[in-house]
Amino acid sequence: CYTTDALAFFREYKGDFEAEQGQELRELEKISLPEHVQDNEFATLYRQKKYRVSLSPMAFAVLVEFLEARDNEGGKVILNLINAHVEVATLNRAATARGLQKLMEEKEKSGRMGELGEDEGIQGHHPGSTNTDVHAVGTLSKLSLAPMPMEPDLMEDVKADLSHEDSVHPPVNGQSTLVDQFEENIKQEPADDAAPNRDQIPFPPSTARDVAMEVQKVKENRDRFRIEGRSGGIGPGLSVTMFTFHNTFDSVNCIEFSGDNTLAAIGTAESYIRVWSLDNRPLVSPQDPPGSQPSSSRRLIGHSGPVYALSFSPSAAIPEQSSNGDTTASAATDSQPRYMLSCSADSTVRLWSLDTWTNLVVYRSHNSPVWDVRFCPHGHYFLSCSADRTARLWSTPQIAPLRIFVGHDSDVETIAWHPNGAYVFTGSGVGDKTVRVWSIVNGNQVRIFTGHTGNITAISCAPNGHLFASGDDKGEIMLWDLRTGRRTKTLKGHHKGGVWSLDWSVESSVLVSGGADKTVRVWDVQQNKETQNKPNGDSVTKIDGATVGASSTTSKPGKAKGPVVSPDQISCFATKKSPVYKVRFTQMNLVMAGGAYLEQA
Template sequence: MYEKAYELLLRWVEKSLDIYKDELGRLLWPIFVHSFLALAANYYPRQCANFFKTYREQFEKEHQDDIRALQAISLPEHVQNNHIAKLYRENHYRLTITDLAYSALLQFLEAHDTEGGSVILNLITNHIELKHVDRVASGAERSLARILAKQRGISDVPAEDEGIPGHNPGSANTDRNAPPVLAKLALAPMPMEADLMEDVKAELQEHDSLHPPPPGRNTLVEEFEQRIKQEPNDDAPSRDQIPFPPSLARDVAMEVQRIKENRDRFKIESRTDGVGPGVSVTMFTYHNTFDSINCIEFSGDEKLAAVGTAESYIRVWSLDNKPLVSPLDPSTQQPSSSRRLIGHSGPVYGLSFSPSIALPATATQANGSGNNDSQTTPSHPRYLLSCSADSTIRLWSLDTFTNLVVYRSHTSPVWDVKFSPFGHYFVSSGADRTARMWSTAQIAPLRLFVGHDSDVEAISWHPNSAYVFTAAGSPDRSIRMWDVQRGSAVRLFTGHTGNVTSIACAPNGKLVASADDRGEILLWDLATGRLVKRMKGHGRGGVWTLDWSIESTVLVSGGADCTVRVWDVQPPTVSNGSDAKALADGGLNGKDGGAGAGGATTNKNKKAKDVVVSPDQISAFPTKKSPVYKVRFTQMNLVMASGAYLP
């Protein structure tokens, strides 16, 4: 009877009006699960297996983990012992539909009561929390424009108010009127050290006296004071909780340069809605790599690039083609613009330069004389971290290009490593399902972050260094936010349907972006713990790298589909249908390379629905058969990207 009832509902949903089809179709999954479990619980093993095999395919993409867990069920004992079966039978599945769709559903079930309608109605009553809302009162989320966009594939599914709390993607903290039960976070910038502030102000005053700004432009001191006033103090972390070494002359030079760049950079401040200021991208492509490159990293001063390889070594390049010289080099050694770092015994999966910033070249250097610029500027990166399949992390000197320290604690391959924004501390993650926080001065980890159910594949720091983000692969697929002072998780974000491959926190400290191997990018609000929006455009193979503009208004991404894409990160609005349709139809597709800008991959037979581009994409830059391993916004809001040519 359950098979007949489900078939009845399925056929009716497929024939229903387009404006109701999407929301009524969301009812099929919970009805499928509970029909299947009812057959198994009532000891119909053959019918149970046939039912599961017949209808499982339509849910594979969105619920593949649950499908995998349920497929072994065929007897009542299995239903009692399977954790996913118990989860569904012990909790109500939440679903929201509009009043008109709800009325149409009830009328249909009552009209076909003896043909299976009563069975469906019984399942809804016992296992589904069906909330019906007025389309107008519910706002833009269920407007006709949003429904039409969903029909073209531009949808945020599953909905954030759908599913079993704590299990289905996006189901945490969904009640907009609920009291704030989440822990309050200190998201403001880290307060500047008092002595450092005085030294920076003195340097800025000296620079203003020597180089007064043109009329109409702020002095550097005014820019500095304005920046300090804009930083809220009520939710800022305490410097006493996270001790850092005393500031040096290098720190003063870096802060002075940040103030100069904050005044002079190309700013991206206005809301773009998918159309806005053009972003320039410089692409660095590696040739003849034979697919041996695992990771690429740029230094903060934009003078060095490093790659980690499957052959266990690291190669560092000078981007301005100047020789990289070590005081340990013999006098007979020929200077070279690249250096090879050898020490790991397994493939290198992650790299991270110590913090640095680009300083303007002196007159002497501009004329082409002087020593190696990348090693004489007061802000050049001094260290490089690397992690490997050999379970170790290594710290390298970029003055001597030698290995300084080997950090051992992970018991499996280490997938990623990141310096904190202020240096001194770093965090690593690995296949042992943990992330660890370290100090460069100690060989033992300071914090151990445990909670994920699978490999921790990506990590990132909050700009104030008070929090760390970790992202896990299948079957966990969650992002966790950790307080580094207490070592405990303060936020859990679930919503990805693919393995999370990259994560990046906005410079303003309020948003975090995460991406997966299905080509989707999700934006999360840290204060509320809510999903802001979901962006689509990359083809299959995944998004490998993310970075934010300095003003936190634009996000740039790169991945396996051989494109660099620029995104509007403002909260979604109901845009006009023509723009969305143009993007969804692949209106930005490029002609060259392995993928067009509209999201098409090298597979020309891929269906149009798999290459949908959401309207919040501002621009896309296709490469020529070069997957993009790294994208990075400079302090002047230009984008550096890098990849390997794979013909």
């Protein structure tokens, strides 16, 4: 029976691909009859699109010659399959800077010997390019990666407030003035990067709240704890503040912190949202009945399905000071987030008021569960993604989406914004496993990145706008360069469920991650010259964050013990029984993390 032979063939050779294509193999294992092919979405995808493989002309010629010589032994059948379902890109690597020997050396040094190539797979393309034509020239479109230009009126108001701050509180010895710091920030913007056209992305007029937030950003930028990445093999001494939620009974789906560090919220499988005040202040509403007991937490009810993601509107941590200081209590209150977004299995996105603690708007357009939602860094706009394989761009005043981003072959599971607000990132899972970058101005796809072997679960773009990180459910984190469209690093260390959250330091020199393995990990994203020429690196990290010699975990040749940890890991902080749902760098470079205590974990 051919089904028995097919199953025997599958079991004999699946071990060669299990590490990189495990999810695909599980889908293929379900197919045993011709009828299954028609009903299986994964099989349909592979029949409709060709799988791209890059080979040198010599290797391809040897392969064809070998198959033709065994025409009667199945060679003809295999050739027909290659012609029908495989797109072979013949690349003369010897004539390029990326020769075979150099590629092998790079992979060995970075511990990426088992990884798929950036241009291999069902979404095969030139690295970074959205053009999947095998004969297309791999030229990438130029992106506008510089910060969004500030409104002239807003800039003048910010300068005036900063000048007043300098006169009231002169800088201490060796400290620059706030006005000088503001002008320095503007000068530091890369000259070779174009800025997005503000007229093409309309925003509401700036308010006094926007001025106060920009002033606070300049203060934090001057006074923050600076992280310059790893130096001499010793990582920066980062601090992590961990918030653990107890008695959740494994019902927490997501955790989110507000930008001013005063609120924490969770979305639950029971369809409600709970918000806590981190400084224990009462969360009051003008609609509260007279004489009601104030509470430091609020429950928001409205969704009819599990809540999968939350996002606070932009805010800044402006401290309250006495009347003779430079900041009033009302200014600090005005800087707090005013709105929060939530998405759910009920296919809706909801906008909540954090003044009245009520639901303001229900956004309906997706026809499947909505997995993620994110406010734009500048407010006003937000992004959602769904199991309907689309991501959608919205503005808060309108109930219909402004853009629909279509192109993924599977659920869009996670999203992120570029810091300048002109581009968005989308990540997908089974059958796709790509990260795509879209322009919100015209809705076009401008970059596509492949290489993950697991479902993509987290994306975060660096504040400098040039790099971004993506994590998957196999525990791998990949760093990508938006300008060149290429992968720069692969970070390994997470395991048992993968990476759930990523965030960057203000300098874009350090990445922090959290995941299902109950750890918060800190990574050096810069090229480490000391380990550049050493395949295994010269240091690994213990579970308590201390750095130790490689000899403590390196054993004799043979089966590896435990998960592989990249030498780029600076430190690792472990919880006892709390998977880490969220990690976040504050503007002062303090790391905040949130997890839910699980008794059975």
